Amino acid sequence: MTLLLTEEEVDGLLDMASTLPVVEDVFRAHGEGRATNHARRRVALPTGGLHVMFAGAPGMDAMGLKAYSVSSSGARFYTMLFHPESGELLAILRSDRLGQLRTGASTGVAAKYLARDGASTLGLYGAGWQAESQLEAVAAVKSLSRVIVYSRKEESRKEFARKLGQRIGLEVETTDQPEEPAAQDIVVTATSSKDPVLKGEWLSPGAHVTAAGSNSLLKSEVDREVIRRASFVCVDSKEELGLEAGDLLASLETGGLLPEAVFELGSVVCGHVEGRRSQEDITLFASQGLALQDMAAARLVYDRARERGVGREVDF
Template structure:
């Protein structure tokens, strides 16, 4: 964190800042994001910070089979509070015979996601950030952080299912914390997997686009599911001893979940004061007006590993030997539903870097303050 220097720069600059994806791009250092999330999650695990679970509010489907969804994540961490809002039209389409989740705002190809960053010192709105690039990097950093804690130290082969922006940031982040030499990419869309292979080779990695999921698993030390597929994409028979698994899109089937020896969850949402024994572990809490959530909404759970094999980050920090014990173990990691502190940590980092480099568009606090008590 920039600390005192950030405070001094803030006093010299009108607030809040508007930070677009163009402003954010040069500020997103993969290792810095991994490290700030490590700090943020560790502090949260030890009792510092507050986060609600992600909330999805979904309207009934329209005549085109699309459902409007308002996604909300909020949390407090360190000196910052963050509110992330996302406005999507969600729907499904078929790709290579499998259902895929899709979304847009206004029209296909455009999206609306914003992070509001607040000061915990005086409540001031400090910044409004586009969430596009942050979204991809934060998710890649989560997987890298799980690999930092559980993947074998000598992990050298990364297998990826999917070839979009999330898959790209998995290359950017996981290569920061393990000596990855080879990357194997499968996507049902040949052009996408070939394009990502070019991206990997440009970074000095032996990267190949492969023609089946099985080929991506073959010889992999770390396997990352980064698809928008609905349902299982990681199957038990494809796993091999020593693998580490991450999944941010698509799920583990029952056999794969059963083969996991150690699973790490980085955190669970804070229990409400009125319900101290409340425990909610699914990825998001959904509110719908009718029979159920659209199939194109957020994934509720990526794996169903037996509780006896699950360890929370808090427990791992207190007893590191409860993590990977042998090179042969199959391990799995997931963030859990602590999106709020995640956004506070990453948005705070980006905000401080923007101040230090003079990036962003000042908007003036008077635009966002009123003299009528609300």
């Protein structure tokens, strides 16, 4: 029997506190070679597009895929979860909230392993849906003393500050000066901008940067100076280079960054690669997202749904 779960049901079963450890675990499994992940594949049509990503790992007892469509009416996200031994289709989930949480959790994992000791301030670019989970995740792994957010619209950043300040129990400052967030210990970009919102010249020594808003070769949230100044650059998966990592494309094409100098975050999590070597290093995580993260979160949702009797069963 296959379990069907709505967006509202998934939202009620998943939160950042539970998403962070399962995402960290799959980064570790990926770094140790105990998981299979394939980068997003796309179908583009004049009226819309279809995006599919798939993965599996014995350790999380799941394999599956996420597919989502994008059109003028918005995006629709679905995850299909299979049992790795029987091949049974365990569940079909609506997964917009799931994707938001696992994207934020990836940023949290990166901050945990790459931010310098004692990092306590966060600068955030973007005040939308995805920016919410970015802040939640960093606040969950670091003891933050200051958060400052910049976005193009004053109204949106002030509403974001009010809402997220209540959620994390810390005042969230706003600014109309784009260089201010870059002066913090941890800097996160979560925008829809096609052009850089973060300039490398603004960064302070020792900063950790996560660029989380671009998963296209046509978009870059950080300029080449960010990459030039970074002592360590990593991605979710090196398979993404040339497919999705728009933040790195210009530097890769001009030789400012060599493919051999780009690492995978999972290798840092499992201890195979040393990320930060000094308190003065600038580190960069260009986040594109792994299907493994979706599968880990989906498996957690499925197990909780079974325990709590949530969802509807369908016999295909």
